[in-house]
Amino acid sequence: MFKKVLIVDDHDAISKSVQQVLTACKVKTTDVVQYCDDAFLKVKRAALDDVDYDLVITDLSFKKDHRNANFESGEDLIAALRRDFSQLPIIVYSMKDQLQKVRQLVNQYHVNAYVCKDRKGSIQLEEAIKTVAQKQRYLSPQVAQAVQQKNDLEIYDYDIQLLKLLSQGLSQDEISQNFKANGISPNSLSTIEKKINKLKDQFKANNAIHLVALVKDLGLI
Amino acid sequence: MFKKVLIVDDHDAISKSVQQVLTACKVKTTDVVQYCDDAFLKVKRAALDDVDYDLVITDLSFKKDHRNANFESGEDLIAALRRDFSQLPIIVYSMKDQLQKVRQLVNQYHVNAYVCKDRKGSIQLEEAIKTVAQKQRYLSPQVAQAVQQKNDLEIYDYDIQLLKLLSQGLSQDEISQNFKANGISPNSLSTIEKKINKLKDQFKANNAIHLVALVKDLGLI
DNA sequence: GACTTCCTTACGGGAATCCGTAAGCAAAAT
């Protein structure tokens, strides 16, 4: 079992409950931080002092406040941790249940578990901790399908970028210009049209407005 | 101070922390439910048995699960409570911090307090409970401006409905048809155009896609 | 080399939108 765990969550009710779960799992040391920036510094400090954490449990969304944050979200923190501490196990504990989000975190950042904060959250978190302790991956049942099913709904950076610009009010022509200016290819107006069309098919959207509304609901952008 | 309080929240970590706050406030009886439907039934039952609750503290968003819910959100629950128990004090305790949401809850449903779940959540909740106990309204500082500032960004049901249909992929013509079918007026294609245009101005949106993206971010739809 | 396949790009016609102008109409103001 883990010996030294860092909990990253802005709400103390949550971090307390996580601490209880960890205590039940016989974890000796649990530290809590409320900001992603603090989390990264603490992990770094611990590594320098040769008292490394052997698990990080983190939320994804953090409220902004007076402090200006370097890492604004759990995703940012995870990206930084994976860059500098690639072997450090990470458990995500979040309200979000969009499959695309889970898929990204598992495939791109190789998080070791994804637990949905809901009615069964604490129980699933305990399972996750035990599973990850045995070097295995854990996903909450409601998001498990995110990775098993080979789905054609796979979305790529290009499409995400396209959808973002679309949602920011750029016309198809402007998106084409933008892509050309930023060296993103393909970038002809015709192809932009085609891509948007394909996405509309994929998401069964009636028009571009509908498409953007749908992908926003899915949390893709 | 209150004597009998009902806590409505999906996540037990939150409800436990709320219970602790209530205990610190010398509240004797605190009941907890995880579903909006249960909350409504419990309030109703208590009223029939002449042991009414004198405060409800509720979240806004609830995860769906196997149970098919009558009330899907805290808003639904609040609407029902306000219809049948108009004098019952209600405190909203939610992650959401969109001003429009707060405004709606305060102006339309007359909730007695709105507390944002964030780093200072528990402290603010305690203040809210004490303030509401003295028959006053409490709003978290970060959303207090929601009601004080007379803002021209006021949005009406008609516009919300319009934006919703737009985001669901209906064309302007279809929206016109829809309004005619549902007896909503004005409903000519020309007016629909004008209204959308006005909204685009109001929100400084470049086009309809941008508009829908913006109002979705604001939590208006 | 000839061929298929997949992707990008160009183009054109029809549909939907954007945007300004103007007519119609009702309530309020003078």
Added chain:
DNA sequence: ATTTTGCTTACGGATTCCCGTAAGGAAGTC
């Protein structure tokens, strides 16, 4: 009664979007 004001509605032209067709080019296959 007339005017003003505000809103709804109709219409027309410019632009953008939508959607199909086809040409061009870079792979890989035979």
